[in-house]
Amino acid sequence: MHPLLDEKRLIAFDLDGTLIDSVPDLTAALARAFSDEGLTPPGPEAVSGWVGNGAQVLVERALGWAFDTPETTLNEALKVRVYAAFLRYYGDVPHRLTRLYSGVAETLAGLARAGFVLVLITNKPERFIAPLLIHFALDGYFSLCLGGDTLARKKPDPLPLEHAAAHFDVPASACVMVGDSRHDIAAGKAAGFATAALTYGYNHGEPISQSTPDALLDSLAGLLSTPVPPTASSTRTAR
Secondary structure (H helix, E strand, C coil): CCHHHCCCCEEEECCECCCEECHHHHHHHHHHHHHHCCCCCCCHHHHHCCCCCCHHHHHHHHHHHHHCCCHHHCCHHHHHHHHHHHHHHHHHCCCCCCEECCCHHHHHHHHHHCCCEEEEECCCCHHHHHHHHHHCCCCCCCCEEECCCCCCCCCCCCHHHHHHHHHCCCCHHHEEEEECCHHHHHHHHHHCCEEEEECCCCCCCCCHHHHCCCEEECCHHHHHCCCCCCCHHHHHHHC
């Protein structure tokens, strides 16, 4: 196991950008909602930079892009209409184009066998969690799933993480937050969790290393192995 997991009992995972690449389906749902309004839809590259703060913020950021205006100046009726359409279209088939990142299923299985309590904490609306987990056969691994609308506050607020730790009566010092964005790392630090960040995923175009997580992983499977320190020759080459 990765040394970050030493004496840990609970591991919380983000969903979008950590376990699954959901941008293609999010982009498709936005395109349908925008088409209803006669708006030019954004592409996947733009959408990937807006993911992380929940579906409503995603829609508002996309509308701000479409009208080239601050999100706070958008017409409220338009926001409500497009948001409702987006949820409807995304809910139709939230996994048609979405894919599971490499090593995810194997890693979750290994951690479950090792006895860790696994928790899912995402800012995605709760209604979409079960269909996605069932589709990718991940539903049996998580003892608790929290969406962005499950509690009064969502990441980067620490409340969902604190709730999970309290639910299983596990101290924060024995918990880890694993995610791909600064919101995951901020929530983890605020809750007193150790933090691990994936170098892939969605982080608003910023290197996740800037959030100074306790561990950086190129693959989720890194949780199952001890990092290999760089050799002297590779260090010289890197310089």
